[in-house]
Amino acid sequence: MNEPTPHTERPRLDNLTLSRKEGFRQLAQAPRRIQPDALTPANLTALSTTARAGYDRQRRDWHANLGPIKTPQLSALQEDLWDIVDSNAQDGDKPKGAIAVDAFPGLGKTTAVLHFARKFHLQEIIEEGEFTQAGHERWPVCRVGLTSNTGMKDFNRAILEFFAHPARFRGTSAQFLQRALDCVLDCETKVLIIDDLHFLKWSDRNGREVSNHFKYIANEFPVTLIFIGVELASRGLYCEMDGAGDVTLAQTARRTTPLSMEPFAVNDKRRRREWRNLMLWLEKRIVLAEKFPGMLADELSDYFYARTTGHIGSLMTLINRGCQRAIRTGAERLEEELLNSVKIDAASEKARKQLEASLRARRWTSKTKALPAVRAGQG
Template identity: 70%
Template sequence: MMPPHPAEPAEGTRPRLDNLTLSRKEGLRALAEAPRRVQPEILTLKQIATLGEAARLEYDHLRSVWHANLGPLKTPQLEALHEDLWDIIASNQQDGDKAKGAVAVDAFPGLGKTTAVLDFALKYHQQEIARAGAFTASGHERWPVCRVGLTSNIGMKDFNRALLEFFAHPGRKSGTAALFVQRALDCVLECETKLLIIDDLHFLKWQDKNGKEVSNHFKYIANEFPVTLIFIGVELGNRGLYSESDARGDITLAQTARRTTPLTMDAYSVRNDKERRQWRKLMLGLEQRLVLARKYPGMLADDLTDYLYTRTTGHIGSLMTLINRGCQRAARTGAELLDEDLLDQVKLDAGAERARKALQKKFERKRMTTKPRSRAAKTASAKTVA
């Protein structure tokens, strides 16, 4: 006799990850050290129908949370970025008197750059805690990673305060910019922080007063803090991160440009069979994670592969959003599977919908496909027999 709903970790063993913020150290640790989610059991339509009201609500809630957190997926783009980051972090173990190289992860929105960097940061946190322990030799809590998200028109004092907010420093409420940065340095040294992640760097206006101030401040941090800076943003090159001077010939940006290694992430492409096989592997991996009563082998990888690529133009962020919302609708309406009719009802981001129109024509005219040649030939043969 099957249980009315799948087993899950006992109450209290898993923190409420929907109620955390990565701008606080406790939030990052909770995410890094949370036990792995347990995939809900796939019940049949009959089994779902026999559930009592309370059990049905609980089962649907478990599925809803599961589908909302399907990632991150080990895509080729994510794995390549992680390999580069491990290379750079490992090579940045110089003594404290030497400045460490920085990294800039620069890609268009929806390609998973923040997700990929965060996944790396969580693994790094786990590795450092496992290697060196949760406390330093001086008895302070060890925080291997610090993350700060930028806002528009942020100045040096605001940035330093954000650093102190992450560490919950008691002196974060008052003080000068100089005092804030010294307190931040104390936190980094006492907590043995090794990675400083700065997200949404594109908000920084490099050419105005605040932008230059913070840019120079990054140079100071690179020189004085024993950390590796990881910048995340959109079109950082065009915004001046790698410029060696500004419009007036000021060369204060040169040091940042010379010390920063640009990395990127690309959308999925299906120009050749190798790329099509990568897309198909992604579809098969997603299929295995879906908890829908009527799902079947090939639902995504065969029947919806071209449709999903057209809808999302190969952007992993748009794809995960479409799958998540589609599963929520399929479970709520009782459809219990994904097909084009259901997914056509799911709203998606404006960028994906705008790019879809031009791409769809290429697929309709058979100028593009996501199916490897051998797979496409089998599909055509099957249709002919039918």
């Protein structure tokens, strides 16, 4: 038999960092992964030891990097992102509207924004070229990821780190900010993504400092700000303290559009159909020798929903780890017994018992044909 063809044309991205411009470009411009060939159990057994090791390596990499998936949630968020970014083509003297993508962890908000940013980067390079008229490298997108207790100076320096500015090691917060503005202007950056904004210091006087800092960036930087975080409203993104110490609606709130993403639900036919479509998408892309039609969409649909409570991040983790174990153990298929031995995040495991109890009582189903026992108003 012909052994599976190794796919070596894609650059290795496992050592990539999005905190540097070269890493972001590598992600944005990397060709699409090629799905490994599907082999029958007999063909798999017939592989030589070397060929089998290479094939399993391809499958490990493939399953670890499934997606992003064009779910209804991702599509809706990206349509809103395009609307806002495209409408921010005003001249530089006009402030641009900002975006706050605020959702609980595990719902794919960062994945969705980065997928949008990749498409925006490629579109700008195609339309405007890799270099500006002044001869500088064009970087349509700058992405900054925050860490625990990041302050304003750290934030400004992180922008300089992205652009690899030579003066990023010494200076005041104000000097870093002015250098960051120079980078944005020289590289004609149009989108500034600030990930994990909830890590920024918000308490006490820092809250007002943060609010004023973002107002300055929105006014002076010709970019669309995209904030990504958890519970940003309650942390004070949209509010500031007035002179009397009372919370007032900040200018940031007037210029920032909040967007969100929701977990999958199965409480009506449309939502159950969306979940089934997701199962079918994943089923087509799983590369296991014992895979069969309906393995996910029919046999494991309720199981996956109960294990992950409809959170796409938890689901992708369970699929990935399940496939890795199925390959390593020789099971070559996904089934409940194998998946029960796979550990995922604590939040999903905590909610699992209640959902499984409801499933056993036939109070719900994720399948498109509702169970007879599902009461009116629940299906």
